[in-house]
Amino acid sequence: MQVSDDIESGERYEATKSLYKALYGESESDARHVLEECGKLSNGALHVFTLHNNTPLHKTCYIKNYDLANKLLDQLPPDFPISRLMFQNSCGNSLLHDSSTSNKGVEFITKLLTKAPGMLHQKNRWGETAAFQAVRYGRRHVFLYLVDKIDKLCACPQNGFDHLYFFQRHDKTTILHMAILTGYYEGEPWCTWSAIDNIRTQKRSQEDALELVKILVSLDTSWQKTYRKKPEVTPSINRVCTNYVNKAAEAHDIMVNETTEDENGSISYDNENGDTPLIIAATAGCIEIVEEILEQCPQAMEHLNRVGQNVLHVSLKNRNLNVFRLVLKKNLDIRGSLRVIDYHGNCILHMVGLKKLNFAAVKLKSPLLQLSDNLRLFEDVQMMCPSYLVNHRNNQKMTPFELMELNNEELRSNAKDWLRQTAEYCTAVIILIVTVTFAAAYTVPGGSDQNTGFPILIRKPFFIAFTMTDVLTLSFALTALAVFLSLLTSSYKLRSFCRSLPQKVLFGFTLLFCSVTMMMISFASTVILIFSGRKQWTKVFIYIAAFVPVFIFVVSYIPLYVKLARTLKYWFITKCLGILPLPACITAMPKDAYGFRRGGI
Structure with missing residues (x-):
């Protein structure tokens, strides 16, 4: 896990902790507290204060509090560097990416592009522009607004951009793929937009290529050699944990096998597998420790282990539903936590399909009840998740339900x-x-x-x-x-x-x-x-x-x-x-x- 160098020192932790909690508050006093705290920071609302390099302005856009976002943006000095305004978090998302997930953010987006028009062509780690993000979440008004800006940008050849740059990410997935994957495609503008029709017409006009494809397919024999799908689940835990997470766990006398001290003097606790206290507690179902850690340091919600899984993934994978419900009840960046995809390509729904690692505490039930519980859990988690995760495929090219079918075949x-x-x-x-x-x-x-x-x-x-x-x-x-x-x-x-x-x-x-x-x-x-x-x-x-x-x-x-x-x-x-x-x-x-x-x- 890459931790930002801008993370605040220990003496400033208390201030940023209250700032983090206030961002998720709904009262006027919370909003005033955010404005006051951001005014004290050197970079204002663009001060990095989370594990994944998010700023208060990123978080405000992400939770769709655009009234506060406008105030934070106006609070920045007129000579604030544009390069700093275009700052991207560890996922590569800019302020425009986070604000494009809601139709309520059009006014804020207009103000943002006025200050930094270069945000329009910024891409995140997966090669997604803000317009691509708008399609992912089915935000029609935002998409139409951004398309108008993109059309004007692409109309000038000297700018060096074409429409495909904005509507196709690194893995060649286009906005049409994403619209179909998420179910936001019937009558939506990304399906009827003229540029899409032009691309479709160009592809269909390649008759020679189609004939070549027919010949190659007739000569192909690779299909005769096939491989059996075998899901690989290798639970491993990150060795990196921030100082304040470990201190909260230390208060509960967590037994560890190793302690390491870095050059700054901060101590990191882990066991022989690299388990951090938060992950250990979530795995074991120790709800008291998880609650204390999240209470003392709410930023720990963003902590990922070595395979890119957060506390929701780990608790759900081990069927510790009390921990899972507790984290949901905390209501701190739940949307972001549910969207995390680990390094094996597994999303939160894939965790339901995985077999439980520890069977010691499993109560004896009939196979029918066990399978029914698993399916109802899948249904409940699916209702919480973004729609595009329903058909998301992991590194084994399996959707969550296909993985569940495979791992529950014996139980079925x-x-x-x-x-x-x-x-x-x-x-x-x-x-x-x-x-x-x-x-x-x-x-x-x-x-x-x-x-x-x-x-x-x-x-x-x-x-x-x-x-x-x-x-x-x-x-x-x-x-x-x-x-x-x-x-x-x-x-x-x-x-x-x-x-x-x-x-x-x-x-x-x-x-x-x-x-x-x-x-x-x-x-x-x-x-x-x-x-x-x-x-x-x-x-x-x-x-x-x-x-x-x-x-x-x-x-x-x-x-x-x-x-x-x-x-x-x-x-x-x-x-x-x-x-x-x-x-x-x-x-x-x-x-x-x-x-x-x-x-x-």
Whole structure:
């Protein structure tokens, strides 16, 4: 991890810590505090104060607080160097890059380009211009504004720029690729813009090239040699950690194997694998230490380990969801943390698809519940993430869901077998119940009148109870039979294990419980009709004896039933009862090819 040389010294840490927190505040006092603190710094709002070389003005644009951004920009002296204004952080993003992620920033962008027009053609580490960033986040108004500026720039040949420079990054991905990847393409200007049509026309006019391609394809035999995809997961931790992160962890007596002292006298703690205290705590699920570190030094949110993963990646990869929720609750630069991609090309969604590294604390669950938990976690994280990460491919050329399919294939197979066995056993029980119920229906308690054919005990209250419960038993049992048969004939697609199959299992168990309960009530009613002349204590004993099988049956399956109910509780509330409907920003999200909703951050 490259740490900026401009990071403040220890004595100025307290001031910049309060500045960092105030930037994420929403009150007027927070804004005044930011303006006051930036006024004290040598470079003003362009003073580097985070691990990734961000400045207060970068952060203000990133969190879309353009009122404060305008004030910070106006606070800079008139003779402020343009080269400093065009400063790029460790990702290569300029102020224009960060402000192009929202349509609300057009006014600020106008003022920014007036001061430093060279920002228009600045590229970040991936070769993305601000216009490219606008397409990534679907910011139509910003894109149209920047395109107007780009057209004027490209109209003069002496400037040395063409449109492809602005709309294609280093890996040859164009704005059309990005628009399709993020889903922002229907009716958007980057799909109908005239320059795109010109490029498309030029490519299609190369008929000789197309003929050459046909010949080369016919001669190609490389496809006969293929390779099996094998994901490589090599967890390793960075040895670099800032002084204030380590001091916070030291207060909690973190045991380390090595201490190193640099030439400036700051001490760095790590273990033999290079684990820093924050990463160790997030990996182990030590929520108290993580909370203390982030409280003492909020800039630690940006800390990356040796493979480029932050605390969100590590906690999610190890399924320490309490730590993950804590970091989200802190609400400090969450958007930026969710967008981090590690050196293996894995985004935050890929972390859900990876297998958990430590199985010591895993509670024993059925394969169905384990797989359902993984898929629901994937769905929850996906709703938080930017939409372009849904189809992002890592270094193994795998999207998050493809990685999840690969790593959960064995679990899916086990869940499939578990479902089949459960459905078969329950089907056998249901057939037995139906057989007994039919026999009871045609063998009327007390017999029938030889003259009229009506049951002798027809006027007894418990006979009515017997009749109703017998019919209900048959209805519940046959419906449950249909549900479990549908489980046996299911296609068992991975996404079905998220809610569809658990819903069927829960519904089938509910019907089976009701069927067994009604059958025992019917049995008790029959016995009471036959022994109606007995004493009161005899009836009580009959009641108890009749419901003992029901009690044992319910107690045996209630843990699984409760877990299934918890799995589907949110779905049941939002879809069936309509008490807590999904927010409009989520219901409006399109679903991807796997049936999950795309993110919206």
